[in-house]
Amino acid sequence: MNDQPVSDEPVTDEPAGARPATGEPVTGELATGGPMTGDSAIGGPTTGAPVSDEHGSVFDGLLGGDSSQWAFGTDFEDPLAGVDTSTPDGVDPAGLAAYCLMLGDDALIMSQRLSEWCSRAPDLEEDIALANMALDLLGQARLLLARAAAADPGVVPVLPEGSPVPPEDALAFFRDDRDFRNVRLAEVDNGDFAHVVVRLLLFSAARLALLERLRASRDHVLAAVAAKGVKEVAYHRDWAGRWFLTLALGTEESHRRLLAALDELWPLLAELTATHPLERSLAQAGAAADTSSLPGEVNAVLGQVLATSGVPRPERAPLAGVGGRAGRDGLHTEALSRLLAEMQVVARAHPSGRW
């Protein structure tokens, strides 16, 4: 910054590009698409509008036509392009779709919550770690929502005719809170860093155990998503486990915050490891994971983390549902509504938008 007194006199040594457009010839400015010399014939207004001459506008090539100039193209891509999505014999397609929504919504909502951490973690490495985990879960969500849509197109919200929005995006952005099938652990508001560590530990311990079992699914898409997901979620769980240990053995303050987060989130664990009636019937048909031994395994893993960290198991009762209904049945906390409002607002404003 310079310390010169403010003057009403025009500043004469200011670079031309920093000066507001006044109608005089512009020198050395890039706004019109390329470097120009002082004697350039182009001295038009610098209003930011594309400049056209006999060669056309510099932006012409960006409109329509070849999508290859965009880093990610302009078309939506099908994450299951070329994958056989027929429903296995003896499996109810509607049930399979609902099950895929459960697993896909868990991943989608958890991914959204983790994404909210971006730029807010204690240091750059953990910021990147949280973003990586969000990305892994978003990838799982895309495949699972696309699989739900392929199994039962009836679950996909109807959009205006001609809308380019693919089924997995329609499911993510155009369903209301009551149609989401995620557990409530995934949706509650973010807290401090200890909160996201505990949430990820509980979530990924259960998801890892579930995906490990789902590898044996007769549905080839689910089996493939699970086989890959196991590799990814193992990293998530161990990251959370290590941070749990670090915070538990850290300072008095980190220990206090960890216990507070554990106390708050523990009541949401039971819903995550419970077997929904739909899962039970689909497991009998060989499509869903058999989760009968899952609570025991998850408790053993969490017990190992707690014991290593010297943290007692919380004595908190599971958070009740309403009339036996909980997240899997579309009964959510109000935190989900606020999350969806932010996540869905742009897509809903432009249901026929092309990006």
Place this chain on the structure above:
Amino acid sequence: MNTTHGPAAHGPAGPAGTGADQNAVQAAREVAGQVRDPEMPMLTLADLGVLRGVEMVRDESGAAVVVASITPTYTGCPAMATMRDDLVHRLNDAGFGRVEVRVVLDPPWSSDWISERGRAALRAAGLSAPGPAPRRSTGPVPLTLGPPRTAPPCPRCGSAATRLTSEFGATACKALYRCTGCLEPFEHVKEI
């Protein structure tokens, strides 16, 4: 590039398996085999093990369609769309008018699929190549609360004195390490 092979793809349509088709498939494989990974451009998709196959099929009208199959390194890998676009455009440029890119999810990608040439290219670019991927059968995944027991050697100075900074890096497939010998940080392609 491949101008000698490219136009052959538009050769006379015939039943799959004819000599012309075989030549066209070979040409398509050469073109696809040169497409590079958008995030690690020192590697081709083939060297990374992401390109699973290039075939030629005939549609109902008998027209030749090149079908390239790719598999994601990580489920959420955002480079998949770019890989697909790059394959389509490079094959189009080489004269293959109709190209379809399919996703293969099974078996899941493993870092073991990175070719020897790919590993050499990673090292030449200052990246650490993955060791053998962990082999495990079914059953609970063991919990690891300590740092990994074996750390990769520094790709710059070769020192074995390296430390894990984070298991998550700039892309989903890389971890961050630092060398306590030459004091430089480096990226390591994770074993999965």
